[in-house]
Amino acid sequence: xxNIQIIEDKATxxxxxxxxxxxxxxxxxLIDLAREYHPPSVNxxxxxxxxxxxxxxxxxxxTEYPNIVDVRNSRNTKAILTAVDDIKAKAIAAAKEKPTxxxxxxxxxxxxxxxxxxxxxxxxxxxxxLEKLTLKLGEITGLVGENATGKTTLLRIxxxxxxxxxxxxxxxxxxxxxxxxxxxxxxxxxxxxxxxPVWNGGLEQNLAYxxxxxxxxxxxxxxxxxxxxxxxxxxxxxxxxxxQLSGGYKLRFAxxxxxxxxxxxxxxxEPLANLDVNTQLIVLDDLRKLAGSLRHPLSIIISSQHIxxxxxxxxxxxxxxxxxxxxxxxxxxxxxxxxxxxYEVQCANPDQLPAALATLQGIRLQQNSMAHIITTPTTVTAxxxxxxxxxxxxxxxxxxxxSQSVKTEFYEKTT
Numbered sequence: 415x416x417n418i419q420i421i422e423d424k425a426t427x428x429x430x431x432x433x434x435x436x437x438x439x440x441x442x443x444l445i446d447l448a449r450e451y452h453p454p455s456v457n458x459x460x461x462x463x464x465x466x467x468x469x470x471x472x473x474x475x476x477t478e479y480p481n482i483v484d485v486r487n488s489r490n491t492k493a494i495l496t497a498v499d500d501i502k503a504k505a506i507a508a509a510k511e512k513p514t515x516x517x518x519x520x521x522x523x524x525x526x527x528x529x530x531x532x533x534x535x536x537x538x539x540x541x542x543x544l545e546k547l548t549l550k551l552g553e554i555t556g557l558v559g560e561n562a563t564g565k566t567t568l569l570r571i572x573x574x575x576x577x578x579x580x581x582x583x584x585x586x587x588x589x590x591x592x593x594x595x596x597x598x599x600x601x602x603x604x605x606x607x608x609x610x611p612v613w614n615g616g617l618e619q620n621l622a623y624x625x626x627x628x629x630x631x632x633x634x635x636x637x638x639x640x641x642x643x644x645x646x647x648x649x650x651x652x653x654x655x656x657x658q659l660s661g662g663y664k665l666r667f668a669x670x671x672x673x674x675x676x677x678x679x680x681x682x683x684e685p686l687a688n689l690d691v692n693t694q695l696i697v698l699d700d701l702r703k704l705a706g707s708l709r710h711p712l713s714i715i716i717s718s719q720h721i722x723x724x725x726x727x728x729x730x731x732x733x734x735x736x737x738x739x740x741x742x743x744x745x746x747x748x749x750x751x752x753x754x755x756x757y758e759v760q761c762a763n764p765d766q767l768p769a770a771l772a773t774l775q776g777i778r779l780q781q782n783s784m785a786h787i788i789t790t791p792t793t794v795t796a797x798x799x800x801x802x803x804x805x806x807x808x809x810x811x812x813x814x815x816x817s818q819s820v821k822t823e824f825y826e827k828t829t
Contacts, residue, residue, distance in 0.1 A: 608687065617655075669682075684719070756817050757790070757813065764781075
């Protein structure tokens with residue numbers, strides 16, 4: 415696909431969001447379009463975002479106009495579509511003038527290489543071991559596993575907040591020396607812990623201060639602060655104090671504080687733990703798009719017990735048990751040579767499951783507190799299984815094929 419077509423497709427996606435009145439997503443994509451393909455237009459995109467959030471606030475607060483929702487939709491539709499066409503035209507003109515400056519693919523450079531890392535806690539006799547881990551720009555690594563298995567230990571070691579006892583860490587893109595110069599390395603790493611520290615003072619001032627700490631000052635500081643506020647949808651909450659924020663927005667501001675420093679490696683510990691389902695999806699979608707930025711790609715490693723949600727955005731999955739690696743590799747390769755499938759089922763009449771499965775060969779039925787686990791040969795597809803359940807009039811509440819999910823690591827070692 416050529417550069418012009420890529421820009422056209424990005425613009426079409428924004429217009430599709432406008433068509434269904436999903437303005438929150440449309441303004442984020444508009445900012446992304448400008449930042450990726452015509453950086454001088456980022457301020458124009460942010461202005462559109464500011465106007466959108468101002469109109470949105472009128473709807474929330476109430477107004478003298480009885481048809482304010484219609485007014486908002488009409489104004490936002492016109493403003494965003496006009497901005498899309500304008501930025502698209504400028505981006506295409508720039509692509510034609512200097513085609514080599516348009517980035518169409520991320521250079522997936524190695525950001526971190528860990529080899530034979532060990533950490534021993536003598537007070538509890540817990541021993542952590544990691545044979546090898548590679549993190550690359552543009553990729554998300556999902557870190558999952560049982561509780562107290564060393565996930566936070568690993569993240570703190572990678573962030574430089576906890577010393578390891580043995581092994582080597584390398585950050586080849588921002589530490590060329592064999593010796594680890596942490597004052598340089600930490601300028602490129604952002605770590606968001608599970609227990610978020612309290613922010614004192616204004617939220618916007620905190621973001622500007624964090625950027626300034628990393629050497630981003632003056633007009634550049636203002637641009638980065640405004641960009642991250644608008645890109646993460648924080649405009650409507652910027653006037654609040656930390657205590658006035660919900661748990662979801664505290665996390666999003668913590669992410670903003672990490673990202674405003676322009677890191678190349680983002681480390682996040684259990685960000686989804688206290689978020690509602692909708693906020694989880696918003697946060698993960700933002701992380702996926704930010705990691706895949708063409709001009710400013712990120713390497714992200716994120717720990718979570720929300721396996722399916724993390725798998726939806728991850729490139730690489732890392733499963734730990736007892737302080738050791740059980741699986742580490744690209745999700746697309748996981749169980750690609752398996753000899754059986756695994757399905758989760760919840761139904762209204764579980765006592766009829768054995769009869770329904772009797773027509774299929776090589777079936778194993780197990781149960782945990784949440785669902786029935788059905789293991790089948792690879793010749794039995796999800797469609798075959800659903801048809802067998804349907805013939806027995808099984809009322810299905812939940813069905814998921816987890817054959818290529820690392821969730822199977824929990825089941826296969828405990829059942």
